[in-house]
Amino acid sequence: MTVQPSPSRPGRPVLLGQNQYGKAENRVVRITRDGDTHHIKDLNVSVALSGDMDDVHHCGSNANVLPTDTTKNTVYAFAKEHGIASAEQFGIHLARHFVTSQEPIHRARIRVEEYSWERIEHHGRGAHSFVRANQETRLAQITYDGTSWEVVSGLKDLVVMNSTDSEFHGFVKDKYTTLPEAHDRILATQVSARWRFNWTDDAQQAPDWETSYAETRRHMLEAFAETYSLSLQQTLYEMGARIVEHRDEIDEVRFSLPNKHHFLVDLEPFGLKNDNEVYFAADRPYGLIEATVLREGRPQLIPADLTNL
Numbered sequence: 001m002t003v004q005p006s007p008s009r010p011g012r013p014v015l016l017g018q019n020q021y022g023k024a025e026n027r028v029v030r031i032t033r034d035g036d037t038h039h040i041k042d043l044n045v046s047v048a049l050s051g052d053m054d055d056v057h058h059c060g061s062n063a064n065v066l067p068t069d070t071t072k073n074t075v076y077a078f079a080k081e082h083g084i085a086s087a088e089q090f091g092i093h094l095a096r097h098f099v100t101s102q103e104p105i106h107r108a109r110i111r112v113e114e115y116s117w118e119r120i121e122h123h124g125r126g127a128h129s130f131v132r133a134n135q136e137t138r139l140a141q142i143t144y145d146g147t148s149w150e151v152v153s154g155l156k157d158l159v160v161m162n163s164t165d166s167e168f169h170g171f172v173k174d175k176y177t178t179l180p181e182a183h184d185r186i187l188a189t190q191v192s193a194r195w196r197f198n199w200t201d202d203a204q205q206a207p208d209w210e211t212s213y214a215e216t217r218r219h220m221l222e223a224f225a226e227t228y229s230l231s232l233q234q235t236l237y238e239m240g241a242r243i244v245e246h247r248d249e250i251d252e253v254r255f256s257l258p259n260k261h262h263f264l265v266d267l268e269p270f271g272l273k274n275d276n277e278v279y280f281a282a283d284r285p286y287g288l289i290e291a292t293v294l295r296e297g298r299p300q301l302i303p304a305d306l307t308n309l
């Protein structure tokens with residue numbers, strides 16, 4: 001079958017809208033060999049480029065198109081040439097390269113997921129054995145338009161629980177309300193969080209991305225543990241506020257927190273008293289509590305729906 005080119009005809013009542021392209025989910029594992037001691041960075045890197053791409057859509061001219069295959073190769077070559085100091089730094093290198101080396105490309109967005117590996121402590125030779133840490137996935141999104149940077153970092157699937165110091169009562173009751181007031185409940189959630197840096201231009205000193213991540217995660221967890229919670233909303237706010245107060249480089253934090261309900265099991269039929277000891281961990285439905293916490297005077301730029309960021 002012959003495919004006819006589809007030229008953009010003047011007068012055609014059709015316009016090309018937002019578009020981007022690139023290679024998604026490049027899985028790259030970089031080993032740094034420090035004698036017998038090895039270090040691992042394990043990333044999933046997605047490249048999305050945009051710019052003067054009207055012609056490829058209108059008439060199939062590829063004259064401005066750097067192949068997605070090349071963007072994949074660049075990820076692997078950069079892992080060798082520049083190493084991977086952090087997800088953010090790696091994304092910055094890539095974004096800068098695509099925008100500055102290709103005239104038609106005006107904007108690059110690099111998304112990174114990072115999987116962490118912990119060293120297996122053992123008595124054998126070398127330090128090259130790891131166990132995949134089954135905790136959160138670290139996230140970074142770097143966007144560059146040739147002038148300014150937007151760096152949003154984050155994490156997903158960080159599961160936390162407080163087995164007490166959580167209450168929920170005094171809520172609105174209507175004719176459909178059956179929820180009993182809780183004065184001592186489990187509070188558990190699977191944290192999905194994104195935070196935006198106020199580093200936007202090369203003239204500013206960039207944050208130390210690794211320290212920033214570790215400290216932000218620590219503040220988030222400490223706030224979760226230390227807040228006596230009257231609602232998951234209040235806990236969320238404290239987690240965000242703690243980050244904004246302690247990390248000068250961060251202006252905005254957004255959370256999506258599923259309330260992982262734990263219901264007390266009725267043991268009366270068995271003649272047993274359930275003294276807040278035996279729970280049924282429900283997986284669905286779940287309350288979903290989402291909010292942004294901002295530094296005063298700074299804009300809210302992280303989108304409400306975190307599923308695609």
Ligand SMILES: O=c1[nH]c(=O)c2[nH]c(=O)[nH]c2[nH]1
Pocket residue numbers: 168179230231232233259287
């Ligand atoms: O922390 C909570 N916030 C709510 O808004 C809510 N709603 C609900 O049924 N349980 C809870 N818990």
